[in-house]
Amino acid sequence: MKKAVVVLFVLAVIAAGAAWGLSAPTYISDQDAATLKVGEPVSGELVFWAGGCASCHAEKGAKGEDLLKLGGGLRLETPFGVFVAPNISSSEADGIGGWSLADFANAMTHGTSPEGENYYPAFPYTSYARMTGDDLGDLFAFMKTLPAVEGKAADHELGFPFNIRRGLGLWKRMFLDPAPVIGSPVSGNDVDQALWDRGRYLVEGPGHCGECHTPRDFAGGLELSKWLGGAPAPTGDGRIPDITPVDGGFGSWSAADIAYYLESGFTPEYDSVGGEMVHVQENMARLPASDREAIAAYLKAIPAVAAN
Numbered sequence: 001m002k003k004a005v006v007v008l009f010v011l012a013v014i015a016a017g018a019a020w021g022l023s024a025p026t027y028i029s030d031q032d033a034a035t036l037k038v039g040e041p042v043s044g045e046l047v048f049w050a051g052g053c054a055s056c057h058a059e060k061g062a063k064g065e066d067l068l069k070l071g072g073g074l075r076l077e078t079p080f081g082v083f084v085a086p087n088i089s090s091s092e093a094d095g096i097g098g099w100s101l102a103d104f105a106n107a108m109t110h111g112t113s114p115e116g117e118n119y120y121p122a123f124p125y126t127s128y129a130r131m132t133g134d135d136l137g138d139l140f141a142f143m144k145t146l147p148a149v150e151g152k153a154a155d156h157e158l159g160f161p162f163n164i165r166r167g168l169g170l171w172k173r174m175f176l177d178p179a180p181v182i183g184s185p186v187s188g189n190d191v192d193q194a195l196w197d198r199g200r201y202l203v204e205g206p207g208h209c210g211e212c213h214t215p216r217d218f219a220g221g222l223e224l225s226k227w228l229g230g231a232p233a234p235t236g237d238g239r240i241p242d243i244t245p246v247d248g249g250f251g252s253w254s255a256a257d258i259a260y261y262l263e264s265g266f267t268p269e270y271d272s273v274g275g276e277m278v279h280v281q282e283n284m285a286r287l288p289a290s291d292r293e294a295i296a297a298y299l300k301a302i303p304a305v306a307a308n
């Protein structure tokens with residue numbers, strides 16, 4: 001009897017130790033760090049729009065030049081609590097002006113802060129983890145040119161246990177995987193492989209389209225088997241549409257329709273884009289036409305997800 005208690009106790013200690021070890025933050029490899037270099041702000045601006053950083057880190061409702069003031073403060077309501085987007089402007093005191101490029105790459109691709117803390121996935125690093133080193137270097141260079149905004153954003157409003165960042169390490173082990181979601185174009189489509197690859201990169205990586213268009217499981221991880229198959233709106237009202245080529249649904253949009261929607265905000269029925277897609281569409285309109293065509297090519301040749 002006594003022995004059994006001791007064994008249980010030892011097992012509990014081992015389990016706790018393993019969980020602690022498994023929840024440790026991860027970092028880019030030394031090899032990847034060595035290849036990073038601060039790039040070109042002009043290319044970085046396109047990465048910035050593709051990544052939609054201003055949609056969360058600029059002030060709510062910001063337009064024009066104000067989209068480049070990344071002081072944070074936007075409140076993101078989720079089932080786990082309220083996240084407040086932080087200041088990521090070039091301010092050394094309140095933003096990320098003092099960060100190295102490696103700090104930035106660790107945040108974007110490993111969800112790890114310079115202090116070694118885990119970030120919450122409300123910051124869509126699960127998608128940004130697929131970004132190339134070149135794009136990260138260019139984006140970093142562009143963000144250095146943006147104005148310093150003084151003042152820290154408010155703290156997140158989270159209850160126990162969601163307020164413990166360490167636990168996110170386990171979540172990241174389950175859901176942070178930079179491998180592509182869709183391995184290759186669905187056959188039967190006449191696909192330009194290079195165009196499709198570019199579309200996959202934009203959608204699965206910087207564009208983080210899956211973060212809204214894919215349903216989540218109980219733990220807040222994306223259900224990859226229903227990739228882009230539509231999801232309940234995080235705010236509780238309405239649904240985010242299925243953007244896979246389903247018959248009788250989005251499948252009736254041609255590649256040209258999709259590219260035109262991303263450019264103009266008009267659907268084939270001449271409805272105009274609404275809700276949270278408005279910012280995404282405005283960002284996509286700033287990219288070269290070839291990038292919108294690439295996204296369209298990708299969306300036309302991925303598995304159709306039946307209504308869920």
Ligand code: HEC
Nearest residue numbers: 051052053056083084085086088107113119120122123124
């Ligand atoms: C959907 C909203 C959203 C988008 C889009 C977004 N972020 Fe964030 N970001 C957040 C939130 C929320 C946090 C805070 C995470 C935390 O505290 O764990 C954050 C944190 C960060 C941090 C860490 C800041 C710090 O002080 O430690 C960096 C860097 C960052 N984001 C950069 C970016 C860049 C660059 C982009 C565009 C490519 C971007 N974010 C797009 C919501 C977003």
Ligand code: HEC
Nearest residue numbers: 207208209212240241243250272273274275276277280295
């Ligand atoms: C912040 C959440 C969010 C993100 C990120 C997002 N979308 Fe959307 N998307 C929406 C919402 C909400 C709608 C519905 C818009 C409406 O009601 O007009 C939508 C609508 C669409 C539609 C029109 C579908 C239809 O049947 O009307 C397309 C196409 C689309 N999104 C593509 C994309 C692509 C491509 C990306 C990534 C570059 C993306 N979305 C990223 C929220 C998002």
